[in-house]
Amino acid sequence: MEENYKVKVQNVTKEYDLFKTQSEKLRSFFAISKHQIPHFWSLMGISLTIQPGETLGLIGVNGSGKSTLSNIISGIIPQTTGYVDVRGDTSIVAIHAGLRNNLTGRENIRLKSLMQGLTNEEIDEMMPDIIAFADIGDFVDQPVKSYSSGMRSRLGFAIAVHINPDILIIDEALSVGDDTFYQKCVDKITEFKQEGKTIIFVSHSLKQIEMLCDKVAWINYGELKMVGETKEVTTKYREFTKWFKKLSKKEKHDFETERKNVQKNFSIQNYQKQVTEEMQKAAPQEKNVHSKVHRLFYSSVISEKMSVGNQLLTWAVLLVVIFFCLVNISGYSVGHVLNDPSLLMHPSDVLHLPDVK
Known part of the structure; x- marks a missing residue:
């Protein structure tokens, strides 16, 4: 029987390479870097499920991975x-x-709406409503780079809610702007909830979380610390923040350093082994558990680095391009060069055409 959910996240991790220069990034992409690039795991095995019509809050201290997950x-x-x-x-x-x-x-309204699959006619019809909701006046015809953070938030929220998505993700967008616009946003979110929309709400404001969310997931330095009913999770989170605030400056620094070291030293191989052992223990008769876990981890992943096949193809194309450039400079035809490659080392001032019989 198929599970009834809107979003399912299982054993999700996210690694960032800490490049110092653009050349390091390029060498890593082509897998030709000779030294180990430091890395940082923003997420370390997140699993959660969001039901249709549910509003899930994501909470956690800065750098815990909330925005990465969203x-x-x-x-x-x-x-x-x-x-x-x-x-x-x-x-x-x-x-x-x-x-x-x-x-x-x-x-931007037109571009983002087109990217969501709307037609120009549909965009023209809802354009006045988006502009009225954003309420940024004549700035709607000015470049976004001139906007304040509040104006960006107004426009982004106005576009998102009028596109009418199945799943609305709000990432700290209510933390800026005035009280009037904030109330307008809350009213729209409440309307979405009544329509049975699924909402993911990322915020540092526990009052907003408690007012809007059915469930809350607490992400703590890349790990899912707790997920459950809103009041239960926010109570535990308040206890944590209260404990943290009582620490001395040195104790806070030591705690944060220790947690960040965990994220730097996280081993995906050890985590995969742990998941395999847990699945095998839950189903002792199950065969090929290791292969199933490997598929679960990597079958839907898009690689951010070149595969071996693509690397070989890239180098082959590069060598062919270099060869034809050298042939062009040499003054000889391709046939001449293939018969005597040493001609590339002795360019001619006279163009040598292939023999015509």
Whole structure:
């Protein structure tokens, strides 16, 4: 029987390489870097399920991976390992997400709406409503790069809610702006909830979380610390923040350093082994558990580095291009060079054409 869910995230991890220069990034992409690039695991095995019509809050201290998870669910970035199944169209509202700086607000409305599959006729019809909701006045025809963070948030939220997605993801978008617009956003979110929409709400404001969310997931330095009913999770989170605030400056620094070292030293091989052992223990008669876990981890992952086949193809194309460039400079035909490759080392001032019989 098929599970009834809107979003399912299973054993999801996200690794970031800590490049110091663009050349390091390029060498890593082509897998020709000779030294080990430091890395950091923003997520370390997140598993959760969001039901249709549910509003899930994501809480945690800065750098815990909340935005990373919301970006993976919305399809902005790929996960490093794990399974992500999103059943429906998503729209994310974040201060810096989805808006092109050099385009005007009006042009951004059209671009983002077209990307969501709307026609120009549909966009023309809802354009006045989006502009009225954003309430940014004449700035709608100015480049977004001139907007304040509050204006960006207004425009992004207005576009997202009028596109009418199945899943609305709100990432700290209510943390800026005035009280009037905040209430307008809350009213729209409440309307979406009444319509049975699925909402993922990322915020540092526990009051907002408690007012809007049915369930809460607490992500703590890349790990899923707790997921459950809103009041239960927010109570535990308040206890944690209260404990943290009582620490001395040195104790806070030591705690944060220790947690970040865990994220730097996380081993995906050890985690995969742990999941395999747990699945084998739960189903002792199950065969090929290791292969199933490997598929679960990597079958839906888009690699951010070149595969071996693509590397070989790239080098082959590069060598062919270099060869023809050298042939062109040499003054000899391809046939001449193939018969005597040493001609490449002795360019001619006279163009040698192939023999015609």
